[in-house]
Amino acid sequence: MDKLAVIEATAPIGAQLIADLRLRIVTGALPPGTRLSEKEIATAYGMSRQPVREAFIKLAAERLVEIRPQRGTYVCKINLHEVAQSQFVREAVEADIARLAARAADPGWIETLQAQLRTQSQRVTQGGAVFVELDELFHQTLAAAADRSGVWAHIQPLKMHMDRVRYLTAEEFPLDHLVLQHQAIVDAVAAGDEDAAEASVRVHLRGVLDDLRKVAEMLPHCFDPLPD
CATH class of the missing domain: 1.20.120.530 (GntR ligand-binding domain-like)
Structure with a gap:
């Protein structure tokens, strides 16, 4: 996964991560069914895994990702x-x-x-x-x-x-x-x-x-x- 193009020093990194992942899902850069790795995303964005975990929870509330316990997090198919x-x-x-x-x-x-x-x-x-x-x-x-x-x-x-x-x-x-x-x-x-x-x-x-x-x-x- 590509790193964020721009990280605003004055903006919370978690909010920027959520916005970027949301954009990638909506535009199809992350297609429906894609498995999202907490570890890989944290590494790509240069952050700890905690904000990634929080981003997954936020995107799940928006019905853009599905968190499957013990199986991983996946981009939702379009409903x-x-x-x-x-x-x-x-x-x-x-x-x-x-x-x-x-x-x-x-x-x-x-x-x-x-x-x-x-x-x-x-x-x-x-x-x-x-x-x-x-x-x-x-x-x-x-x-x-x-x-x-x-x-x-x-x-x-x-x-x-x-x-x-x-x-x-x-x-x-x-x-x-x-x-x-x-x-x-x-x-x-x-x-x-x-x-x-x-x-x-x-x-x-x-x-x-x-x-x-x-x-x-x-x-x-x-x-x-x-x-x-």
Whole structure:
């Protein structure tokens, strides 16, 4: 395991470890089913085993790892119910964000969003983490345009399970349609059409659920068993 790229001297090392392991799990750098060695992680991060043990407990509470007594700690497979719950929360929040952004229809923010769409179109073929990061920036900017940056920060831990699927689907499926969906959102915001902005966001975010069973069937090793 790679060592932390940056360790902030003023920040607790345990918190940084938790954040880094969480990011690796969500992005798929630590795939579902991976066994996590307390000793190896402690060595890689240059710390004692105690903060690693505490990190495992925290991540287990977030349902990202499973601690199996006498057998080890493993990255959880993706649970479809958790993804659906995560998507529900995000859609509810972002629907209102879109309405507020359309109500403001600020030309400066709209130009920023349009510039991001141009970058997305240029990089869509790169797929994977590159596009997910651009998508994340787009939604963060939309929240800022609605003067709800604090809300966006608040929902980050609530959408982790949905994000795990987003990284998987970005590797497995074409992404051009996501740029078109983003364009529909921006067009509605620019027009000051609150209803259309909300509807466009809902269509966009429900796409994860549309792809969910398909990707789960393609990558069964990454998911808890599908219900009959």
